[in-house]
Amino acid sequence: MSLLYTFLVILLIATTVSSFPKCPENMEYAVCPLNEATCEVPKPPKKYMCAKLLVCECKKHFYRHKGKCVRADVCAKAVKGFYQKLDAEDLVWG
Incomplete structure (x- = not known):
């Protein structure tokens, strides 16, 4: 019985882990997502509540x-004054 129980637990874990969809390019899973940075608002205010959701974020x-996670140079072409909204530590080239 113990062997069967162990097998079922392993099977449940494997099924749960493999059922998570893969995040799109330049995204990763976040357990407590923050207010996500956008080209329009690259430095959003911090959100302090955590809904404990597993979501893909940039x-x-x-x-x-436009629904994708892009580099700063793409935002600079799309939004006037984008770089002025960032701190020096946020500027990563390449």
Whole structure:
């Protein structure tokens, strides 16, 4: 019985892990997502409540624009004054 129980637990874990969809390009899973940076608002106010949801959000130094996560240079072409809204530490080239 113990062997069967162990097998069922392993099967449940494997099924749960493999059922998560893969995040799109330049995104990663976040357990407590922050207010996501966008090209229009690259420095959003911090959100302090956590809904404990597992969602895909843009990786660090990427910004949401038209449903995708893009680099700062793409935002600069799309939004006038984008670089002026960032701190020096946020500027990553390449």
